[in-house]
Amino acid sequence: MIGALMLDIAGTTLDTQDIELLQHPQVGGVILFGRNIESPAQVRALTDHMRQIRPDILIAVDQEGGRVQRLKQGFTLLPAMGRFGELYQTEPERALSLCEECGWLMATEVLAVGIDFSFAPVLDINDISDVIGDRAFAKNPQDIIALAQAFLSGMQRAGMATTGKHFPGHGSVKADSHIAAAIDERSFAEIEAHDMQSFVQLQSQLDALMPAHVIYPKVDAHPAGFSEFWLQRILREKLQFDGVLFSDDLSMQAACVAGGADARIQAALKAGCDMGLVCNDRAAQLIALKGIEDLALPNQARLERMRGDIPKLSIAAELELGTTWHEVRERITAFKNAAI
Template structure:
């Protein structure tokens, strides 16, 4: 899964998209101006590759790539805060509604998935996670995560939990450093792993963290067969797609150059590799997998959109009810 340069495809983008080993595109803020422009960009991608998986990070709060012409969504932490003053069932419905609104808008743009929900715990230690989390209590995160997933599925979007097995304790940002979580395996299993364990059957995809957990393995989770094959697949019974986190991030450099990172991610069991914001690395990774020869895993098909709402979805009474609920709780910002 690669990225493209801007709000429309240039010649270099088109050449990359024609390579059959490129199975997905992820959009960033630089690729998004408005829902209409995103729809046109997606259409141009699909004119070359109709089966292409197209993703975005549209969590809400500070991680919302498309901001103009759509609802300004709350960070998941805002929803988690309501658990202290509202009934659990009510908060779960709010989480589900927020997910449904996000998914409906993204599907209407022609996108397949937003990489969500974040299932990391918020210990107040990791600035890169922070209020992206559904809280500190593992059971609360699991319950609200389940509701969020249900909202995505109701809209027709697959759910991708991140960052397995939990990035909340490690303080360093894996975009710029290699985070290390030195806690015991027993403690990690009793806390951060709980949401992933409880939701493995509901999740369609999972993205592992570029974090090292020395008590379990010397390699970051995304390059660890122990984490991905023995624990995630074997113990938790997860059968969906595993997406590497971006292989250009600093936390991935521990295993070597981009070719070594590609090999390590594939060997660990990742089904789709993200190589973003570095066209040179993307081209080198592509050349490498072309030499190796790969057969796309079948479980990626389950990540494609299950429904594409029409662009007039705002006339739907269900939409109006959802927006009324979220605005009444002051959970939505201004729309453009």
């Protein structure tokens, strides 16, 4: 059974407390960061060990490309998604082809080392945000939809579930929600007509969504990830979205409005999230776990859809994933280097 808390670990191997925590019924996932990565072989050994302890655990990573990719040593360095948006202006067919291949390449490498999914792609608009920028595909919904559709298709072709973030849109908010409260003063009609369109139009290709730690005060007083309006009335009822809802990191500054770590994860789950993330703070993880240990387990059918098609293979010091992988890797690397 899969629990409602996703947490992280400190090192490249599991320590005694990690092993104990992985066995708690309400721990459902582990997210890996750069500090957990030494080589492809080491990552696969780590994820295999996690599954020996807890066979049903979901393992995730942020492997977007550009400045947000945790798997670097021994992995393909991917371009920022905004590079595809730039190419799309002059060579749309080539941009879409490369984007699909990039989604496949990212997912293929992530799955090979035993990680179920990457929290990708970003469906926000590249507008004024300090934290989004070229993590977004483009500056307008139409281009984002076309490019993200290709990237999502590549992920799915590799056997990986998809996660769109950050619903209903973080790109039109300047503040970085990791370190400050993020507030978007626009009306629901404005948000729905602009930022939300990529999420709406791509819904059929999305297995999960991650709501933004942004407050839209003209719509609801709570950040989207703590908002029954956004998660229940809009996503579940109006849009009929039945995928997984992951909270963004509940240790981020913009999440502090909900109180302590126990209150934050309780608020996220009550609003409609299936799983809450608490990262980079073991003390907060223990508090959060205490706060939800008596709650019912989340929707298992939804969460099971996030399980990756992980190949049964032995990973050597260097990745070796076949001829197609080599060819695609060369094309994506050449494009990344040419785009700099």
